[in-house]
Amino acid sequence: MLIAGLIGGVVGTMLAQNGRNGSVGVLGQPLPGVEEGAAPTTPVEAVAARVLPSVVQLRVDTPGATGEGSAMVLSADGLLLTNNHVVEAAAQSGTVTAVFDDGRTAAALIVGRDPSSDVAVIRAQNVTGLVPVELGNSDSVRVGQQVVAFGAPLGLGGTVTTGIISAVDRAVNVGPETGANTPTVLNALQTDAAINPGNSGGPLVDMQGRVVGINSAIATTGAQGGSIGVGFSIPVNQARRVAEELERTGRASRAVLGVTVEDNPQQAGAIIREVVPGGAAEQAGIRPDDVVLRFGDQRISTGTDLQAAVGSRAPGEVVDVQLGDRTVQVTLIAAPN
CATH class of the missing domain: 2.30.42.10 (PDZ domain)
Structure with missing residues (x-):
């Protein structure tokens, strides 16, 4: 018994020393090399690389509260598209700050907003060299088509999620639960791509990276307001018409x-x-x-x-x-x- 105990102690000591001196398992193997500038290897990765430079995080500060949302770049000199309910609180007394993908920040002013369509156009001040999005055709969107959503959910800028178009022409009520002061009804695209508070105003794109919708609202089962896979986006064809009028006149017809x-x-x-x-x-x-x-x-x-x-x-x-x-x-x- 004494000899066996002695042998066991020696073996245990040797194993412990081997563990301290370096593992013979995967922990001791070198890391794979990093391929700088490697091409995207999946379709979603390719879409993310193309669209992320055009996605903007918005911070909205008012005397009584602070909010957040998303937007997309319409022009290299700072024209941005977002939801009315994202910037509505700042229309009377407040500020909007745009945070771009390259780390730059800029104050943004409201060019025009339309509560009935929940669309707003704002302009970031004193910026150049931005990368505009490519607008698609939402009339060609099909149920089951794969899409990718971008935005800043819960303030987490540059977030990418993916899913499909679950339905088209879905009537959706938008009201105080989304932060909107003016209730309205949207004719929306429905998607199961994860959309959460802060995603509003960000783009929903097809697998060519073309914008087909503006992420605007979600269905929830409780007060927490998290994604349950039922999100809604304003079709870009509707938003485009409204945005053009807002840029030109500051208001939109209905x-x-x-x-x-x-x-x-x-x-x-x-x-x-x-x-x-x-x-x-x-x-x-x-x-x-x-x-x-x-x-x-x-x-x-x-x-x-x-x-x-x-x-x-x-x-x-x-x-x-x-x-x-x-x-x-x-x-x-x-x-x-």
Whole structure:
């Protein structure tokens, strides 16, 4: 027993010394080399390399609070696109600071904002050499298509997540839970790419790195507001029209149908309750108690669906409206300023 104990002690000492002198396992192996400037090896990596230089983190400071959000570069001299609800609090008394991918920071001023579409255009001051995004065509987006979301969730700038388009033409209410003072309804792209507070205003892009949407809202199951894989983005075609008007005039026009609607849980469609005299609906022959089933190529199940569909169009557009017993053509008019 004494000899066995002595041998065991010697072996244990030798093993301990070997452990201190260097492992014979993977811990003792050298690190792989770093390939400087190596080309991206995955599609998402390639998209991230292309888009990240155009993504901006926003810090919004007001007398009573501090907020954060995201934006994307529209021009090399500092024009940025974001959500209205990101910068709305700073419109009266507050400041917006843009933090760029290369580490530069700049004060940003609001050029124009539109609560009804939740779009805003701002300009970073005294900057040059920024990398603008490439805008895609959101009308070509398909359910199941892979997309990549960019932004600064929870203040973590340069965050990249990926997923698919889960649905198109999704009617989404945006209100105080997103930080918006003015409630509105969006006709949105739905995605399961992780979007969290702070992502708002950042780009949703296709696998060519082209912007197809502005990350704007999420569905949640509790007060914490974290991602559950149900995020919503404003289609870029809608945002582009609004942004062009905001840059040019500081305000945006909004299409209206000229009706009030109600829902019947037992019946699909938006039920027309009242028709505004002289409005687009009356001129097209729409009457109270008509039921709207389709607006253009969009199926209408509720009044919210109809509100979102109308809001996604421009004044002057001509749209086929399918009612319960007939189809009419409506020329949308602009809402009064």
